[in-house]
Amino acid sequence: MAHRVVVVGGGFGGLQAVRALRQAPVDVTLVDRQNFHLFQPLAYQVATGALSATEVAAPLRAIFKRQRNVRVVLAEATGIDLERHEVLLSALPNGDEQRPLPYDTLVAATGSRYSYFGHDDWRPYAPELKSLEGALDIRDRILGAFEAAEVERDDAARQAWLTFVVVGAGPTGVEMAGQIAELARDTLSGDFRHVDTRRARVLLVETADRVLTAFAPSLSARAQRSLESLGVTPLVGHTVVAIGPGTVSIKDGAGAVEDVPARTVVWAAGVTASSFAGRLAQAAGAELDRAGRVTVTPQLTLPGHPEVFALGDMVRVGDTLLPGVAPVAMQEGRFVARVIADRVAGRPAPQTFHYRDKGNLATIGRSRAVAEIGPLKASGFPAWALWLGVHIVYLIGFQNRLLVLLRWTGSFLTHGRGARVIGRRATGASGRPAGT
Amino acid sequence: MAHRVVVVGGGFGGLQAVRALRQAPVDVTLVDRQNFHLFQPLAYQVATGALSATEVAAPLRAIFKRQRNVRVVLAEATGIDLERHEVLLSALPNGDEQRPLPYDTLVAATGSRYSYFGHDDWRPYAPELKSLEGALDIRDRILGAFEAAEVERDDAARQAWLTFVVVGAGPTGVEMAGQIAELARDTLSGDFRHVDTRRARVLLVETADRVLTAFAPSLSARAQRSLESLGVTPLVGHTVVAIGPGTVSIKDGAGAVEDVPARTVVWAAGVTASSFAGRLAQAAGAELDRAGRVTVTPQLTLPGHPEVFALGDMVRVGDTLLPGVAPVAMQEGRFVARVIADRVAGRPAPQTFHYRDKGNLATIGRSRAVAEIGPLKASGFPAWALWLGVHIVYLIGFQNRLLVLLRWTGSFLTHGRGARVIGRRATGASGRPAGT
Numbered sequence: 001m002a003h004r005v006v007v008v009g010g011g012f013g014g015l016q017a018v019r020a021l022r023q024a025p026v027d028v029t030l031v032d033r034q035n036f037h038l039f040q041p042l043a044y045q046v047a048t049g050a051l052s053a054t055e056v057a058a059p060l061r062a063i064f065k066r067q068r069n070v071r072v073v074l075a076e077a078t079g080i081d082l083e084r085h086e087v088l089l090s091a092l093p094n095g096d097e098q099r100p101l102p103y104d105t106l107v108a109a110t111g112s113r114y115s116y117f118g119h120d121d122w123r124p125y126a127p128e129l130k131s132l133e134g135a136l137d138i139r140d141r142i143l144g145a146f147e148a149a150e151v152e153r154d155d156a157a158r159q160a161w162l163t164f165v166v167v168g169a170g171p172t173g174v175e176m177a178g179q180i181a182e183l184a185r186d187t188l189s190g191d192f193r194h195v196d197t198r199r200a201r202v203l204l205v206e207t208a209d210r211v212l213t214a215f216a217p218s219l220s221a222r223a224q225r226s227l228e229s230l231g232v233t234p235l236v237g238h239t240v241v242a243i244g245p246g247t248v249s250i251k252d253g254a255g256a257v258e259d260v261p262a263r264t265v266v267w268a269a270g271v272t273a274s275s276f277a278g279r280l281a282q283a284a285g286a287e288l289d290r291a292g293r294v295t296v297t298p299q300l301t302l303p304g305h306p307e308v309f310a311l312g313d314m315v316r317v318g319d320t321l322l323p324g325v326a327p328v329a330m331q332e333g334r335f336v337a338r339v340i341a342d343r344v345a346g347r348p349a350p351q352t353f354h355y356r357d358k359g360n361l362a363t364i365g366r367s368r369a370v371a372e373i374g375p376l377k378a379s380g381f382p383a384w385a386l387w388l389g390v391h392i393v394y395l396i397g398f399q400n401r402l403l404v405l406l407r408w409t410g411s412f413l414t415h416g417r418g419a420r421v422i423g424r425r426a427t428g429a430s431g432r433p434a435g436t
Numbered sequence: 437m438a439h440r441v442v443v444v445g446g447g448f449g450g451l452q453a454v455r456a457l458r459q460a461p462v463d464v465t466l467v468d469r470q471n472f473h474l475f476q477p478l479a480y481q482v483a484t485g486a487l488s489a490t491e492v493a494a495p496l497r498a499i500f501k502r503q504r505n506v507r508v509v510l511a512e513a514t515g516i517d518l519e520r521h522e523v524l525l526s527a528l529p530n531g532d533e534q535r536p537l538p539y540d541t542l543v544a545a546t547g548s549r550y551s552y553f554g555h556d557d558w559r560p561y562a563p564e565l566k567s568l569e570g571a572l573d574i575r576d577r578i579l580g581a582f583e584a585a586e587v588e589r590d591d592a593a594r595q596a597w598l599t600f601v602v603v604g605a606g607p608t609g610v611e612m613a614g615q616i617a618e619l620a621r622d623t624l625s626g627d628f629r630h631v632d633t634r635r636a637r638v639l640l641v642e643t644a645d646r647v648l649t650a651f652a653p654s655l656s657a658r659a660q661r662s663l664e665s666l667g668v669t670p671l672v673g674h675t676v677v678a679i680g681p682g683t684v685s686i687k688d689g690a691g692a693v694e695d696v697p698a699r700t701v702v703w704a705a706g707v708t709a710s711s712f713a714g715r716l717a718q719a720a721g722a723e724l725d726r727a728g729r730v731t732v733t734p735q736l737t738l739p740g741h742p743e744v745f746a747l748g749d750m751v752r753v754g755d756t757l758l759p760g761v762a763p764v765a766m767q768e769g770r771f772v773a774r775v776i777a778d779r780v781a782g783r784p785a786p787q788t789f790h791y792r793d794k795g796n797l798a799t800i801g802r803s804r805a806v807a808e809i810g811p812l813k814a815s816g817f818p819a820w821a822l823w824l825g826v827h828i829v830y831l832i833g834f835q836n837r838l839l840v841l842l843r844w845t846g847s848f849l850t851h852g853r854g855a856r857v858i859g860r861r862a863t864g865a866s867g868r869p870a871g872t
Contacts, residue, residue: 191498
C-alpha cells in the first residue's frame with residue numbers, strides 16, 4: 001500500500017501541498033468541510049455584488065479531477081489521535097457516524113478565523129469575510145440597508161441605515177471600505193428614488209495609528225488619502241468597544257467613547273487560528289500563542305511528531321511570525337510536499353522552511369492600489385494593474401479566471417455590479433433584511 | 437399628481453408592463469418581495485451547477501435605473517382594499533409596520549407556485565424550481581448526494597443516494613432530468629474515486645401518457661428517446677403517491693405501487709396560482725378555478741373593477757386557459773400597459789387580449805431539444821440552437837447575457853460546470869447535506 005498522506009483543509013496551503021504531491025508515489029486524501037476552494041482575496045467582491053459566489057469558489061473535485069492520486073472527502077476534522085495516527089471526522093456526508101481516517105503523514109492546513117477580540121456576542125451584528133457564507137451575508141445586509149433607507153421616513157433612522165462601519169484596516173478592511181464607498185457613490189447612485197446613496201458614510205476603524213500596517217508608512221498615507229477621496233472616513237487610533245443592534249461604540253485615542261448609530265458592520269480584525277490548531281497542540285503538548293497558533297519546528301512539523309505537518313495561518317514557526325497571507329501558506333504547502341516526497345523516496349529532506357517575500361499588494365478601489373515589492377513602492381493605477389494581474393493569474397480554474405476577468409472589465413467600463421442579489425434568507429417573506 | 441400605477445410582481449408579466457409604460461405620463465411603483473427578476477427558464481441550470489445564481493437574476497433597480505417614472509419597493513403584497521384603492525404590504529425593509537400603498541390602477545402579476553397535489557408535507561423532501569432559493573437548495577442536494585454516495589459502503593444505501601426522482605415531465609421536469617443525467621454521466625464522471633457516477637438513475641415521473649404534453653405527440657416521442665439516450669428513465673402514466681425521507685412511492689398505470697429508495701427528489705408538477713390571486717378573488721367576489729386562478733375579463737381586469745388588472749399564471753381569461761409560459765405573461769403585460777396608457781390619454785383602449793402563439797421550445801440536454809413553431813416541428817441540434825438563441829435574447833441585462841453565453845460556450849466545449857458549489861446551509865459544520 002502506498003504511503004497515506006491526509007491533508008486537512010483545501011485553502012491556499014493545503015491545495016499547494018496536494019498539487020505538489022502529484023508526482024509522488026503517495027495516496028493523498030484531502031479533507032475539507034466544503035466542496036470548494038474559496039479564493040478568499042476576492043471574497044470582498046462577492047460581499048459588494050461585483051462577483052457571484054461561484055466565481056470565487058472552485059470545486060475541489062474539479063481541481064483534482066486529473067490528479068489520480070488524490071481523493072476528496074467532505075467532512076470536518078474534529079480531532080486527532082497522534083498515537084494511532086488517525087484524524088477524527090465529523091459525520092460523513094451520508095449521515096454515518098464518524099470513522100477515523102488513518103494517515104502515515106498528516107498535513108494540517110485549516111487556516112484562521114476572526115476572534116472578535118473575545119466578544120463572540122458581536123458576531124451576529126458584524127459578519128466577517130473569511131467564508132463564502134459570510135460574504136453573502138454581508139452582501140445581503142449592505143444591499144438590504146439601502147433598501148431600508150429608501151423607505152425610511154425618519155432622517156436619523158435613515159442615516160443609521162446609510163452608515164457602514166468596517167472594523168480593521170488590514171488589506172481586507174481597506175478593500176471592503178473602499179468598495180462600499182464605490183457602491184454607494186457610483187454603482188447605486190440613481191438606483192433609488194427617495195434616498196441619495198451618496199450620503200452614505202463609511203467608517204474604517206483601526207486601533208493602530210495607520211491603515212495597512214504591513215506596508216511602509218508612506219504607502220499607508222497614500223492608501224489613506226485614496227480612501228478619503230473615495231468618501232471613506234478612516235478612524236485610525238480608534239477602537240470598537242461595543243457592537244449592538246443599530247449602534248457601534250467607538251473609543252478614540254483620548255479614551256472618549258462615541259456611540260455611532262449604524263445598522264451595518266463588517267468585521268475584518270483580530271485573526272485567530274482555527275480550532276484544529278488547538279487540538280493539535282493539546283494532543284502533542286505543543287505551545288499555543290495568544291492568537292491560538294500552534295508552534296511548529298522550522299521543518300513545519302509538530303514538536304515530537306515529524307509525521308505531522310502544520311502550516312499557514314494556524315502556525316507560528318518557532319519565534320518567527322510570518323504574515324497571514326496566501327503566499328506564505330502556498331510556499332509552506334509546496335515545502336511540506338517536497339519534504340514528504342523526499343522522505344518517501346529515501347532522500348535527505350530540507351530541514352528548514354524559508355519564506356521568500358515577493359511583495360505586498362492591497363487594492364482600495366477602481367484604479368487605486370498600493371504595492372511594495374522589495375525596495376520598490378507603487379501606488380495608483382500601476383499598482384492596481386499589478387494587483388489585477390496577480391489575482392487573475394492565481395485564480396484557480398481557467399474557466400473562472402476568464403469569466404472573472406470579463407466581468408471585471410465589464411464592471412470597470414460600466415460601473416455596474418451584476419451580482420446585486422439579496423438572498424431569500426435575508427429578505428424573507430416579510431421583506432425584512434437580516435440584522436434588523 | 438400623475439396617475440399612480442402599482443405593479444405587484446417583477447416576473448415576466450410585471451416587468452413587461454412596467455417597461456411598456458415608460459413613455460406614459462404615470463407614476464409606476466413596482467412591488468416585489470425580492471430585489472431581482474429571476475429568469476426562471478434557466479433556474480434548472482443553477483440547480484445543476486451550470487450557472488451561478490446571479491447569472492439568472494437581474495437586480496430590479498438596475499433594470500429600471502434609467503426609467504425615471506418607476507420606483508421599486510421591496511415588500512410582499514399581503515392583501516388588497518378594493519374600496520380604498522390600496523394594496524396592503526408586509527413589513528417594510530426597515531422593519532416598519534406596513535402602510536397601505538394607494539393606487540389609481542393596479543396590475544397584479546404574482547405568478548404561480550407548485551401545489552404538491554395538496555401534499556404540503558412532501559415539500560421538505562422535494563424542493564421546487566420556481567425560486568432561486570429552491571434552485572440553490574436542489575443544487576446542494578444533488579451535489580451532496582454524490583458526496584454521500586462516495587463515502588457510503590452499503591451498496592443499497594449508495595444506490596439510494598444515486599437515485600434521482602423528478603416529478604412532472606413538463607419543460608422544467610424534462611430539462612431537469614436531462615441535466616441531472618448529463619451531470620452524472622459526463623461532468624462528474626472522474627471526479628469521484630469510489631463511486632461510479634454513471635451508475636446514477638434518473639426517474640422522470642409523469643401522470644400523463646407522454647412527456648411534454650404541450651407539444652405534438654411526435655415531438656414528445658422524440659424527447660422521450662433523447663431522454664432515454666441520456667440515461668433518464670421516463671415513467672409516463674405513473675403517479676407519485678408518497679414522498680418520505682429516502683423513499684418515493686410510485687404508482688404505475690395498473691395501480692401497483694412501488695417504493696423506490698431515492699434520497700433526492702425534484703418537484704416540477706401541479707402548478708397553482710400564487711395566494712394573491714385568491715385575495716383578489718375574495719375581495720372582488722370573483723371566481724377561482726381549481727388551480728387557484730382568478731377569472732378575469734377579456735381585457736384582463738377583475739370583474740367589476742376595471743382599475744384592477746391581473747395577468748400571467750395567476751389568471752384564467754374567461755373560459756380560455758392560456759399556457760403558463762413566459763410569452764403569455766409578457767404579451768399580457770404589454771397589453772395591460774397599452775390599455776392603461778390609452779385610458780390615461782383619453783383614447784379608446786383595446787377591449788380584448790389576444791395571445792399570439794409564437795411556438796414552443798424545450799431543451800433536454802446538450803444539443804438536444806424540441807421545437808414547435810406553428811406547423812413547423814424541429815428536434816435535435818437545430819431546435820437546441822434555436823432554444824439557445826431565444827433564451828439569450830430574452831435574458832434581461834446585457835452584462836449577464838454576454839457572460840451566460842460565454843459560460844455556456846465554455847461548458848459546451850469543456851463539459852464542465854463551474855458553479856458546483858455546495859452551500860454551507862446544506863453541508864453545515866457536520867458535513868451533513870440537507871435532506872438526510
